[in-house]
Amino acid sequence: MKIKNEMKFGDVSLPDKVYKYRDIEKSHEKRWLTNFEVVFSNPKSFISNDPMDCNIPMQYSMMTSVEKKKMLNFHFKDKGRNERRSMLRDLDKKFGNRKFIQKFEQDYLNDLHKNIGILCLTTDPKNPKMWDSYANFHSGVCIGYNSKKMFGQDEIFLGSGGAKVNYWDEDKLPEIIPYRMEDRNLEFLTIVFSKRKIDSNSKREYEFEDEYRLVKFNSGDYKEVTEYKSDRIVTVNKDSIADVIFGKEMNPDLRDELINFCKTNLSNVSLFDEELLSTGEIKFVEIN
Template sequence: MELKMGFNQFNNIVEKEGLDSAIKYKNEYIPKRLFQYNALLDKRYNNYIEKNEKRLESLKENKIYVTNYRCFNDPFEFEMLSVDMDKLQKENYDIKEIDKFLNAFKNKILVACFTTINDNMPMWAHYANNHKGYCVEYEINNTEKIYPVFYEQFRNNNSKELTNMVRELYDYYSNLNNHKEEFYKIFSYFYLSLCCKNKFWEYENEYRMLYKTDEIEVNTEKVIKIEDEDMNVKSIYIGYKCEDDYVNELINISKKIKCNVYKMDFNKYGVDYKLISKQI
């Protein structure tokens, strides 16, 4: 079941029925199983063996990477909202401080990206190093931190609403006021904007886990335990061009963490350009 609504529709539910209702509605439509593509690098990359072993070790230990948005392949991540800085400046807000606040907020949110598709050729090429990597199927037992990516043609340019939102957030964190319902609504609006992308990316059918960190120094990525997020590995899908040594290592990992393992293949005699999976 897929969530059939856009960013503004979600926020309409927040406005009319409250944040709890919107989150509950969202949770009902989050898939119970999601996939994540992982690259295994080759000699074109510096320290590729060390990086590959580090990633495989995290899989073996039932851990997952959450990443800063600046590491993503889309340079326009987290840029859904267009804020009228001129208006804020006329109200004597310090624009540099607001920019600093917005960037700090974005940097506190780390992301793990998933999809509902495990046989998408472009995604195997882009995110699994040209089919040399692997794809992990996760069972999602708690959907609270999982959000659908909303694909929009245009950025939200409701400057009045967005400017009010930034003002409220900035004032809240500056003055440390008590939480109010209106604050939660505004916060959710900003939070959900982190899950908006241009419609160009719609083929990925992406879902995101948003992980808030309170660390002062935010690294580009962090490894967390999947059991803490109420997730577990169901299956590993090995890429069509994965090297034999890594194939064997992934099979051994599947035995250790007790999950299914498949090898991706191409049906040479079929009429479609389609990947198929064969259980090992």
């Protein structure tokens, strides 16, 4: 996993082609195809799907005295020397106060949520669960992107980086101890690229998504959870789009409209209809 604030495509570990499932019957979702847009979501919006996604608790109780001092000195650097010394004398007492810790934890996660956007992608266009979950039960589309053409656009993606998501058993999620790692960005990376295999409460599974994430650092301030804010939307080169797969339950009129659009505006893109075999497997039939 390799991410830093200045990053070029050579640092991004992605397969040759990646896919995005969309419920394109929603008017704003059509823009992924008709306007060649991608959206870097606020990670706070992931919580409704998985409460621990980009929200792994920090292990403050495991911090050493040296780490606690670093943390207090950093977060209270605007305080006077005497006030900081007073805080340092009461380290154990302060770090035993749950309200004191909750403030740090919330501030950290708020910074993470507002200062980055995440584009979630997958390698598998033939995943029935993905068609159900993210393309409105096969009534949407699956858009395939040429990774090199898409993320090689330095004028758009400079300052971004990405990697494959790591899936963990819930009781073995990484322990994130503040100020333990030499590079604090590694704390951030561990949070962003770690997900549970399954939610033990809802029994919802996540590992099947085979997710890759691209992270874009924001130079300003992401203040809204809403995905469709202009500062989260990126227009990519239309040559980045390699395939468009139309779900088997798509509205026929919408399908025809989008096929005509693609043939007019995306002449090099391969178009397919999705079919579901009696075995439950998915196959694609090319549209001429």
